[in-house]
Amino acid sequence: MPAPEPKPRPVAVPIGMLRRRFHRRRPRFKGPSFNRIIPNLLTMLGLCAGLTAIRFGLEAKFGAAAVAILVAACIDGLDGRIARLLKAVSRFGAEFDSLADFLCFGVAPSIILYLWSLQVAHGFGYVPCLMFAVCMALRLARFNAMLDVPHPAYAYNFFTGVPAPAGAGLVLFPLFLGLEAKALGIGWLLRLSQFPPLVAAVLIGVALLLVSTLPVWSFKNFKVPANYVLPLLLGTGLFAALLVTDPWAALAAGGVIYLGMLPFSVRSYRRLRREAEAELAAEASAAPREQA
Numbered sequence: 001m002p003a004p005e006p007k008p009r010p011v012a013v014p015i016g017m018l019r020r021r022f023h024r025r026r027p028r029f030k031g032p033s034f035n036r037i038i039p040n041l042l043t044m045l046g047l048c049a050g051l052t053a054i055r056f057g058l059e060a061k062f063g064a065a066a067v068a069i070l071v072a073a074c075i076d077g078l079d080g081r082i083a084r085l086l087k088a089v090s091r092f093g094a095e096f097d098s099l100a101d102f103l104c105f106g107v108a109p110s111i112i113l114y115l116w117s118l119q120v121a122h123g124f125g126y127v128p129c130l131m132f133a134v135c136m137a138l139r140l141a142r143f144n145a146m147l148d149v150p151h152p153a154y155a156y157n158f159f160t161g162v163p164a165p166a167g168a169g170l171v172l173f174p175l176f177l178g179l180e181a182k183a184l185g186i187g188w189l190l191r192l193s194q195f196p197p198l199v200a201a202v203l204i205g206v207a208l209l210l211v212s213t214l215p216v217w218s219f220k221n222f223k224v225p226a227n228y229v230l231p232l233l234l235g236t237g238l239f240a241a242l243l244v245t246d247p248w249a250a251l252a253a254g255g256v257i258y259l260g261m262l263p264f265s266v267r268s269y270r271r272l273r274r275e276a277e278a279e280l281a282a283e284a285s286a287a288p289r290e291q292a
Contacts, residue, residue: 039083039093043100046075050104057112063179065112066172066251072104073165094147098140105168106136110203116175117199125196128203132171135207140164142211154272158215158265162206166216166258171206173255174199180248214262215269 053068079097083089110129118125139161146160162170178193192198224232243250 035086036088036090038086039079039088040096042075042079042082043093043097046072046079046104047100049075050100050108053104053108054111057108057115060115062112062116062175063248065108066175066179069104069108069112069168069172070251072100072108073168076101076104076165094144098144101164102133102137102140105164106133106140109168109171113171113175113199113203116178117194118196121196121200125200128200128207132203132207132210135210136164136167139167139210152273152276154269154276155215157218157220158269159218160216161212161214162209162216162262163218164210167206167210169251170209170255170258171203173252174202176248176252176255180246180252183246183248209262215266216262217265217268 049068049072053065053072056062056065056068076097079093083093110133114125114129118129142160174193178190181187181189181193239250239254242253
């Protein structure tokens with residue numbers, strides 16, 4: 001009886017070869033991660049809000065225009081912080097943010113106030129608007145130029161001049177006042193808020209604050225004394241309630257409060273500078289004694 005033929009043994013295929021054969025490679029794309037694009041997307045949304053404010057102003061929807069500028073200001077306060085949180089700070093993002101700020105807080109408020117009040121003065125009414133926009137551009141250019149300039153430790157908590165979003169909020173004070181007067185039916189106050197000399201004076205005054213050298217609190221590393229924490233929380237809650245109940249009155253009052261804070265900001269800066277200079281003088285006088 002013939003011997004049975006041996007069965008062929010299965011050929012051992014390496015597992016790695018099977019994985020390479022059946023595993024589909026995922027394509028690799030070159031470029032930044034999505035996290036690094038999020039701040040630029042926010043800046044783009046803020047820019048769109050500023051452009052929308054101009055459109056609402058052209059359509060005489062001044063309340064919607066003011067809200068659009070406020071949305072742009074909120075986005076401007078978030079994009080930089082999110083960029084630092086995600087470690088997505090870039091030169092492109094800084095330049096893009098400055099261009100968006102110029103349009104949202106320099107061009108848009110000027111056009112809205114021109115349509116709100118100064119249009120009746122024609123060319124003379126255009127001059128304060130032009131001055132405000134130019135000063136906003138100069139303020140942003142100075143801010144970018146000073147980014148790489150070393151500052152004393154006490155100066156890092158201060159802006160040089162009023163920042164762009166705050167300048168837009170201050171210059172829109174006549175609009176906030178007029179919208180509140182319109183809601184309450186106070187005719188004389190509405191006419192006062194649209195009085196061209198008053199609006200022109202506000203534009204010129206805020207423009208000078210933008211390019212001034214006043215030290216203004218940045219509130220980035222602002223420390224609140226323990227005794228003032230509870231009053232600050234209560235005041236913030238009251239302001240938030242007023243903002244929900246009567247937004248135009250709250251925004252107008254916020255502008256007045258911000259102006260009232262400027263002298264205290266200057267006093268705080270000068271006090272910190274005197275303390276720093278006194279420490280430097282003490283160190284300089286102590287150095288010769290140590291050498292002796």
